[in-house]
Every structure is written in C-alpha cells, then in structure tokens.
Amino acid sequence: MPSASDLDQLFEAAKAQLAQVQSFEPEERLALSTKAFDLFSQLMASLAEETETARSLEQNFATPSFFEAPNSDEAAQKKAAFYKRLDFLAGLGFLKGKSLWVLGLLAALSQGEEFSPERPILTEYRPVNGLYLVNDPVEISYSGTDSPLAKNINLFGESACLAGEQLSGFTVRLRHPAWGLYIPKNRLLSVLPWNLELQETLLEAVLEKETQDLRFTTKELLQATERARLAQEILDNIGQASFSIDSKGEIGPNYSAVAARYIGEPKLAGLPFADLILRNDKKGLKSYYRALAMIFGGNRFDPKVVLSLLPSQVELAERQYRLFYYFSEDRMGYVTNVFVRMEDVTEAIKIKDLQSKTASTEAHEKKVQEKIRGNVASYLSLIEMIEKNQAMLEDFSKQIKASNQLPHTQDQRQLLKNLHSIKGLCSQFDLDDLKTAVHQMEDGVQGLATPEGVPLFHQRLEALNRHYRHASSLLESLGGEIVQVLMGVNFSQSEYEQLLAAAEKEDWEQVKGALKSKTHLPAQMIAENWEADLKSLGQKLGKEIRFKAVCTEGLRLPKAMIRQLNFELRHVYRNAADHGLEPPDERKLAGKEPVGTLILSITKEAERLVVKISDDGHGIDWEKIAQKAEGNPRLNEAEVRALVKKGETWKILLLPGFSSSDAVSEVSGRGIGLDAVDSAIKKLGGHLSIRSRLGLGTDFIFYIPLV
Incomplete structure (x- = not known):
C-alpha cells in the first residue's frame, strides 16, 4: 500500500502534466x-x-x-x-x-426540499428551473383533463435541462407531503458536458419515461378507439344529429345517421361543413371562416365571440335546424375538434309562428271591435253596403254564367263606386284584409272588359265573400240586443215619462225637442275616427298629417245624414292626403313646415249645411288636369272641352273614370272616389265646388239643404 508521501508525489506529478493538457x-x-x-x-x-x-x-x-x-x-x-x-x-x-x-x-449538486399538495413541483405554462427528484406517488394534470393522472415517477424537469424546454406542459404535485431533492438547472448544466456517465444516466431515465408515456398513449389510443366506436353506437341509438368538425373545416369520421339524413348526404366524413350547411350564404361563409381561424389558430379566444360568428340556425330542404357547438381541447388547452349538434325545430317554429299569429289576430280583432263599438252607426252602414254590393256581385256572376255575356258598362261603373266606398270605410275600422280583398275585386270587375277577365272575377269574388262573412261575424260578436239598441231610438224610463207628459199637454215643441235629441247627433261626429284614419294613412304614404275639426257650437244633424257624410267624405280627405299634401322633404323645399294640415269646417248658413275640407298642399294645376282629361279614352272629349271653355275645369275631377293619379293604389287611382261623392251629395239635394291655388292648397266645399 503506498504511503501518504507516495500519494502526494503522484498527485504533484499529475498536476505537472496539467499544463501540457491545456495545450491539447x-x-x-x-x-x-x-x-x-x-x-x-x-x-x-x-x-x-x-x-x-x-x-x-x-x-x-x-x-x-x-x-x-x-x-x-x-x-x-x-x-x-x-x-x-x-x-x-x-x-x-x-x-x-x-x-x-x-x-x-x-448528492453534491442537489438540495433538500419539502413538497406538499399545495405546493406543486411543476406548474403548467410556468418556467422549469431545474431537476426534481421524488420517491412518492404524484398526480399529473393538464388543460382538458377532467381528473389528474396518478403516476409513480421519480424524475421531473429533465426536458428543461436536456432539451432546453422553458415551460412545463403539465402540473405535478405530490398526493401527500413528502421530502425530495432539487438541482438548479444552471448547476446541473455546468457538470453535464464533462460527465458522460451522468449524461447517460439522465438520458436513460428520459428514455424510460418516454417509453412509459408511449405505452400509456397507445393504451389511451386503444381506449379512445373503443370510445369512438361506442360513441358512434350511442349517437345512432339516441337519434340525435351530431358530428364533429376538424381544423380543416371537414366533418370527422364520427357522425350520426340522423345527421346524414338531415344534411342529405349518406357519407359525411371528409366533407366541408361550410359547403353542406351554408352553401350560398356568402355572409354566413365569411363569418364561419373567421370563427374557424379563431378556433384553430392556436390562441385563446372568447367563446361568446366565436359562437356569434357561427351559424345558429340553418334551412336545409325546407326544414329549419338549430345548431349547438361544443369545443374539444387537448391537454395544452388547444381546440382539436368542434362538436355540432343539430336539432330540427321546424315544427316548433311553425307552432310559435301560429301562436304569434293567433295572438296578433286576437289583438287586432279586439282593436277592430273597440272601433266598431265607438262608431256602430258607420259600421252598420258598411255592413248594409256590403250586403247590397254582394247581391249585385252575385247577380253579375249569375248573368255571366247563364248568358256568357259581360255586364253592361254602366252597371260595372256603379259596382266599382260601391267597392271604392267600401274600401274607404274599411280603413276606419282597420279591416285590412277586407280592404285588400275589395281592392283586388276592383281589378276583377275592371277585368270584365274582356272575356279573358271572367275567371279572375270569379276567383276574386270567392275570396271577397269569405272576408264579407268575417266582417258580419264581428258585428254579431257585439250581441244582437246591443246592435238593435244602437240601431233604434231608445228612451230611459224617466225620459219616456217626460215625453208622455209633454204629449198629453200637447206641448209639441217639447216633444219635438225630445225626439230630436234622440234622432240628431252633434255635427262634429261627421269626423268620427277621421283623425286615426289619417294617422294610419300618413304612415303608409310617408307623410306627417295634422287634422283639425271646427264646428258651429250646438249644431246637431240627423243621424242618417251624419252617417252618410262620415262615410262619403272619406274619399275627399283621403284624396287630399294622397294627392294634395306633399311629402315632408318637398314641403321644406317649398318653405312650409314638414307637417301637412287638413281642416274640416262645419257651419250652418240659413237653411243649409256648409262642409269644407281644406288642405295646405301644393294645390291643383288646372292646365295639367285638362291635358290629362283630353288624353283619357274613358272620357267624352267634347264634354271635357266644354268644361274647360266655360272655366269649370274643376268639374273634370267629378267625371266618371277620371283620375289625376298615374298609378292605381289602395287609396286612389281608379277615377271613382270624387264621382261617388258627387253622386251622394246630389242625393242629399246638395252640390259641391272646388277651389285651389298652386302652392297654397285646395278647398272642397259641400252645400247641403237642411229643410
């Protein structure tokens, strides 16, 4: 065994060689x-x-x-x-x-650490600072997992040290508090380059972990395949229309048979979702592709924004489908698939529309009935006119069928007058459907000028009869007794006793006054419901109309006269609104206020009633009226010239068949309205005149005897 001095000499010799090694x-x-x-x-x-x-x-x-x-x-x-x-x-x-x-x-590089479930070893998307070594079970979780995975792994953070990864792809925490080791990354990296065995050890550990992960992934893949098979079976069995969309916008392999039936394609896999669902909807396609870019762009997105861009309801083969979306994410939180569920809502929409239509119809009929109660007399006139007109139409129909001959032109003219009057009164009670049917019937009657118009006449007559019956049923809904009371003259018990006492005393002035109070009404009732009708008409014409009624105080008129004037004079104020008053922009250019004014004046002069309807519109250009009349084939040219020569051009407006309008509308254009008014005023023993100044307006004045 070498002595201490021998070892020292060996060490010194090695040091002496170090200088030579530096030059290698x-x-x-x-x-x-x-x-x-x-x-x-x-x-x-x-x-x-x-x-x-x-x-x-x-x-x-x-x-x-x-x-x-x-x-x-x-x-x-x-x-x-x-x-x-x-x-x-x-x-x-x-x-x-x-x-x-x-x-x-x-052991030399590491330091001891106390870990706990509350203090994760690694945190997803947070920096990895070194190598962690533990000897207790851990739980691993990442975005998209419902529950953490339990693992028995000793080593963490090796990818950051060996491969340069900066952020952790998952969160690691011990299931229970435990002690472990931590090696700072910079300390480990300082010894790795010259320590091959340590490199080999760590690489083996990494390889073993990857192998375990691969086994786990393979197992998960097999399980996922089985889950997909079961999902497909479930989708087909539960009867829902479901499918998925991948990052390319194509439908995935898992889709239900119901979805294929709804979309109309037997095999959906690989087909573009947009082409199948949106097709020719350019705006919808643009929004859809924006949503697709946001979903699969690799960035976080606001689901509410994305859902607002995706189609929520589509129509396929005349069926309505509502679409619901669900996003599937990977462990990093990125969307891998969009799952779509289709729900056929066609019947539900029909039911909802029907309920809405029913509610709207009920509300409208309630409004109509309220208007009828407010002016039962006018409505009774309408029903009476409808019944007479219907009988006349039926006679026309029988005549055509029996003799195959068209009715006389004069009879057609009278029928058109009646229809035009009925149409005007329909507006007072908001009978829009009836008014439309009457307007179409006018076309049918005018079509009788040629044999080819006969089928249209019968078709329009059948439709009109349905609306006539409905108008009559509205009156019946008020109750027969109420209608009879409103149609007749009724006295309370005390009023009857006073009348009887006056008669016994032969106080005929008092009797006359009592009877007159029941048979006469305030003259201003001529304009009943005119203001509401003008407001509705103004909205349709795009005009603002102000209505005023001025009446001699205490003036009372017979019920029948009020009913007739209320009805007939509608043609006049509706013509004034349509032809006389200008649109707001035109009035501003003329230096007028944008709101047009229409005034009804009712006065008594000696023994006659004077009714004047005035407007502040653009007035009547009499030269243009004369020119238009001379070119009208329905008018007598000689009669027109005679009126112009006598300075009575205004009477051209009263000729049957003349209209100053270039187009036929629900309001005017058939050359019937003023002709019908003139005829009605003459029946009352009166006459009318028309005064007009260009740029200032027009006055229609009616003189009706009261004796």
Whole structure:
C-alpha cells in the first residue's frame, strides 16, 4: 500500500502534466477526460468493495468537497445532510445499479426540499428551473383533463435541462407531503458536458419515461378507439344529429345517421361543413371562416365571440335546424375538434309562428271591435253596403254564367263606386284584409272588359265573400240586443215619462225637442275616427298629417245624414292626403313646415249645411288636369272641352273614370272616389265646388239643404 508521501508525489506529478493538457486540441482533451473518468470510476468501485458506501464516499470524494467547515459541529451537520441525500438517491428506481460517482455527484449538486399538495413541483405554462427528484406517488394534470393522472415517477424537469424546454406542459404535485431533492438547472448544466456517465444516466431515465408515456398513449389510443366506436353506437341509438368538425373545416369520421339524413348526404366524413350547411350564404361563409381561424389558430379566444360568428340556425330542404357547438381541447388547452349538434325545430317554429299569429289576430280583432263599438252607426252602414254590393256581385256572376255575356258598362261603373266606398270605410275600422280583398275585386270587375277577365272575377269574388262573412261575424260578436239598441231610438224610463207628459199637454215643441235629441247627433261626429284614419294613412304614404275639426257650437244633424257624410267624405280627405299634401322633404323645399294640415269646417248658413275640407298642399294645376282629361279614352272629349271653355275645369275631377293619379293604389287611382261623392251629395239635394291655388292648397266645399 503506498504511503501518504507516495500519494502526494503522484498527485504533484499529475498536476505537472496539467499544463501540457491545456495545450491539447478540444477533441484530445475530451478523449483524455473520458479515460480519466473511467479510471476514477474504477477507483471508486474498488473502494466500494472494501468499505461501506457512505464511508468510501466520505473518505475519497465527499470530505474534500463538502466537509471543509470552520468547526466540527457544522461539518457534522453537512455530513449528515449529505448522507441523507445520498441514501435518498440510492433508493430511487432509475438510479439502481449506478456508480457511486453518479450518486455522489447528484448528492453534491442537489438540495433538500419539502413538497406538499399545495405546493406543486411543476406548474403548467410556468418556467422549469431545474431537476426534481421524488420517491412518492404524484398526480399529473393538464388543460382538458377532467381528473389528474396518478403516476409513480421519480424524475421531473429533465426536458428543461436536456432539451432546453422553458415551460412545463403539465402540473405535478405530490398526493401527500413528502421530502425530495432539487438541482438548479444552471448547476446541473455546468457538470453535464464533462460527465458522460451522468449524461447517460439522465438520458436513460428520459428514455424510460418516454417509453412509459408511449405505452400509456397507445393504451389511451386503444381506449379512445373503443370510445369512438361506442360513441358512434350511442349517437345512432339516441337519434340525435351530431358530428364533429376538424381544423380543416371537414366533418370527422364520427357522425350520426340522423345527421346524414338531415344534411342529405349518406357519407359525411371528409366533407366541408361550410359547403353542406351554408352553401350560398356568402355572409354566413365569411363569418364561419373567421370563427374557424379563431378556433384553430392556436390562441385563446372568447367563446361568446366565436359562437356569434357561427351559424345558429340553418334551412336545409325546407326544414329549419338549430345548431349547438361544443369545443374539444387537448391537454395544452388547444381546440382539436368542434362538436355540432343539430336539432330540427321546424315544427316548433311553425307552432310559435301560429301562436304569434293567433295572438296578433286576437289583438287586432279586439282593436277592430273597440272601433266598431265607438262608431256602430258607420259600421252598420258598411255592413248594409256590403250586403247590397254582394247581391249585385252575385247577380253579375249569375248573368255571366247563364248568358256568357259581360255586364253592361254602366252597371260595372256603379259596382266599382260601391267597392271604392267600401274600401274607404274599411280603413276606419282597420279591416285590412277586407280592404285588400275589395281592392283586388276592383281589378276583377275592371277585368270584365274582356272575356279573358271572367275567371279572375270569379276567383276574386270567392275570396271577397269569405272576408264579407268575417266582417258580419264581428258585428254579431257585439250581441244582437246591443246592435238593435244602437240601431233604434231608445228612451230611459224617466225620459219616456217626460215625453208622455209633454204629449198629453200637447206641448209639441217639447216633444219635438225630445225626439230630436234622440234622432240628431252633434255635427262634429261627421269626423268620427277621421283623425286615426289619417294617422294610419300618413304612415303608409310617408307623410306627417295634422287634422283639425271646427264646428258651429250646438249644431246637431240627423243621424242618417251624419252617417252618410262620415262615410262619403272619406274619399275627399283621403284624396287630399294622397294627392294634395306633399311629402315632408318637398314641403321644406317649398318653405312650409314638414307637417301637412287638413281642416274640416262645419257651419250652418240659413237653411243649409256648409262642409269644407281644406288642405295646405301644393294645390291643383288646372292646365295639367285638362291635358290629362283630353288624353283619357274613358272620357267624352267634347264634354271635357266644354268644361274647360266655360272655366269649370274643376268639374273634370267629378267625371266618371277620371283620375289625376298615374298609378292605381289602395287609396286612389281608379277615377271613382270624387264621382261617388258627387253622386251622394246630389242625393242629399246638395252640390259641391272646388277651389285651389298652386302652392297654397285646395278647398272642397259641400252645400247641403237642411229643410
């Protein structure tokens, strides 16, 4: 056995050779260090055969490195800590059979740490600062996992030290508090380049972990395949339309038979979702591809934003489907698939639409009935006119079918007047469907000018009859007794007793007054419901209309006259709203306020009633009226010229068949309205006149005798 002096000489000789080693090339120095490492390992191994592990390392390796402490107490503490780390390392599975050199080096590099479930060893997406060695079960979790995985792994952080990874891909924590070791990354990296055995040891550990992970992944893959098979079976059995979309926007292999049936493709796998669902919806396609880029772009996204871009409801083969989306993520939190569930909501939408339509219809009919109650007299006039008109239409139909001859032009003219009057009154009670049917019936009657129009006439008549019956049913809904009361003259018990007493006294003035109070109404009731009708008409025409009614105080008129004027004069104010008043922009250009004004004035002069309807619109250009009348084939040219020559051009407006409108609408354009008004006023023994100034407006004045 060499003496201490011999060893010192050997050590000094080795030091003398060090200067020569410094001049070697890097490859030569690496080869020399490898041989020196092998020699030193053999030396340590031989020592281990003769002594206990701890004592050998203490005497031959540890003492010069770790126990040069200033006092013996501190040296003893460090010695005990080193032994603890060494014994811990010797008990780790991946270090079984490793040399004392590797164990000692790891013990020298490491430091003891207390770990607990509350203090993770590694945290997902957080930096990895070194190597961690534990000897207790751990739990591993990452984004996308429902529950952590239990593992018996001793080594963590090796990828950061050997492969340069900066962040951890998962979270590791002990299931119970335990002690372990930590080696800072920079300390480990400082010894790895020249310690091949340590490199080999760590690489073996990494390889073993990867092999375990591969086995686990293979097992998971087999389980996933089985789960996919079961999922497919479940999808087909539960009857839901489901499928998945991958990062390319294509439908995955797992889809239900119901989904294939809904979409109309027997095999969905590999087909682009957008082409099948969105097809010609360019806006929807653009939003869908934006969503796809956000989902699979590798970045975090707001699910609410993405869902707002994806189609929520689509129509396929005249069926409506609602779409629901679910995102599948990997352990790093990135979306791998989008799962889509389709729900056929066609019937539900139909039911909802029906309920909404029913509710809307009920609300509308309630509104109509309220208007009827507010003006039963006018509604009774409407029903009476409808019944007469319906009889006339039926006669027309029978005549056509029996003789195959068209009705006389004059009869058609009267029928058109009636229809136009009915259409005007329909607006008062919001009978929109009936008004549309009447308007279409006007087309049918005018179509009788040729035999080809006969089928259209019968078709329109059938539709009109349905709406007529509905209008009558609304009156019946008020109750027969109420209608009879409203149609007749009724006295309360006290009023009847007063009337009887006056008659017994032969106080005929009092009797006359009492009867007149029941048979006459305030004159302003001529305008009942006009304001509401004008408001509705203004909205349709895009005009703002202000209505005013001025009436001589205390003036009362017979019920029948009020009912007739209320009905007939609608043609006048509706024509004024349509032709007389300008749109707001045009009025502003003319220096007027944007709101047009229409005024009804009712006065009594001597023994006649004077009713004037005025507007502040653009007035009537009489020259244009004359020109339009001269080119109208439905008018007598000689009659037109005679009126112009006498300075009574305004009477052209009253001629049957004349209209100043270029197009037919629900409001005007058939050349019937003013003709019908003129006829009605003449039946009351009155007449009318028209005054107009360009840019200022027009006055329609009606003179009706009261005696």
